[in-house]
Amino acid sequence: MQAVTILSVLLCATCHIAFAFTDGLLRNGNFEIGPKPSDMKGTEVLRHDAIPEWEISGFVEYIKSGQKQGDMLLVVPEGAFAVRLGNEASIKQRVNVMKGMYYSITFSAARTCAQEEWLNVTVAPDSGVLPMQTLYSSNGWDSYAWAFQADLEWIEIIIHNPGVEEDPACGPLIDSIAMRALYPPRPTNKNLLKNGDFEEGPYVFPNTSWGVLIPPNIEDDHSPLPGWMVESLKAVKYIDSDHFSVPQGKRAVELVAGKESAIAQVVRTIIGKTYDLSFAVGDASNSCEGSMIVEAFAGKDTIKIPYESKGKGGYKRAVLRFVAVSTRTRIMFLSTFYTMRSDDFASLCGPVLDDVKLLSVRKPRRLM
Template identity: 45%
Template structure:
């Protein structure tokens, strides 16, 4: 058989771009789940380490590091304290001003994404983590501005010493983003002291389908909280949603957390009692954190009905953290200038009550707000913070004939 060399070359020219295209797609494909080496289990080359301290900026596979960063192993001690590793056997500790960065490709320009990761405080009460998402330089025009948020770590919500956090951003540029996590140090003098981070994952955020919203006649976005940040499988602690000030992007589409340094917890039906569907929000910070949504489609003077479920997460949340002997929880809801309070007393075993407000819009937009009226911890004396669950929220117009009866 005679082989035509020119035919082979032409075939190679066709096949090679196809191979490169397939390889590029394999690298850039982004799905809901862990980031590349998101739990740091891919051990670094010891030539790029100085003991447990990361010496090379590319020593950690998938990440670029800067500053004093330590590879922490499960069970490692800091004085008399045993350091906890949220996922697997290894994690990173970020020293004062230290940062880690990963480039994420394959994002859809203009779409929203939520980052989930675990963190534990090891030193100062004033530690915060700064998260930044910025388009990777493309060389074409001015890049979109970076998006930055600060996650307060003053409060530890669980008894295990670490919490899962979420933060959201909008994909800009060509869908290639650099995500940077930086330790904003507190008052500690030790430059090596800082939080432990682990278990990084990403999830695309979607709004409630328009056809579903129309079918329910619900004026609220994501009223069932089915859309939200990635919750790691097997994680019994949920994911914290931090306060959002000026940043319009929230890990809970449609909703924002109004607080100074406190958060709410996003929970799933696999580990908590959820009134309806698979997701809900647990208000774990008492009156210091409110969950809110502004509805700009209400008409001043028109009547509306707000309905919601206020529940018990079945996580043993039956004691008051202020030391009082009162049982049960209270959830307060506001719709514009109207309000109602729902009592929840299921002794930590699960269950929910339905709340309702019928009100006349005094202005537009109308603000819908939920807040827990008490501070609660689990009854097992672990110190884990808990609170009432809110779910299945709807805001619908009241037909004129019924609205006229409300005026009587």
């Protein structure tokens, strides 16, 4: 009897582990396992549970890469299949998480035939609407990040198309939905800023080369980039060293939308004390060429750092010295200009920001 009890406990533990979340794709997160032919009418999915591991509602289509809609070719970013969310359609999956923990969702999306497309991402009680009017890459696909704090051990991730088009099939394509646990870093005696090296952030798909967009904080109550807020109208891009040139470590931020693309962090300071804000400015080796300027702000102090990019990687370092006039100082960075890639005039790009440090200066000496 005791042996049976132990076996039952082990089976239950195995069951729990099978559903427990680990960083990476959600179950069937790339939609490569599709509905049965009997659950399809053309491309439309008929049953709410026809796509394995997902629950759908509304007009949802199962799209194969290379499929045509009129004269438009539908392209899937990874693998062979994706889903398209028509009018008021949604996809949903339950995930086992740790209560109170922060998580970031990363997914790829593309516009199709609608002029204005939005996506509503929900993990109750958090919800955010991500606009898709601005395309940042010419291949038609962008990857987006959105963060939340888990209130329960089981959460439901819902991606919903709130649009109402004349053609119910005119909705965004969705593919490759992943999740990553976030561990918000704390200030240290080596850096008063949190996550100044940008190493903590959303999941980056290993087989994609376009980075991950982090939306403005008006769209997301919890930043996918811990410690930082995107305080602009447009997104910033989170990039990795596997696909881009990064000044230090494995992650950095690319300021891709001029003055509409800014990141900020509020840090505790001591009035009258001198501080050095140091950082690296470069390019991502993605054919983003030309004259760039990164503007750095520390309270009322500011500095403009020019960077002449050849689009092949490289960086320079800069320092903004300032005297704190408040117990809290806002640190902010933005790019002065809009820039397009020289090999692709439809893709936004910009200067790379990395290795941001803030330290107090005990015996200030004049900077050269």
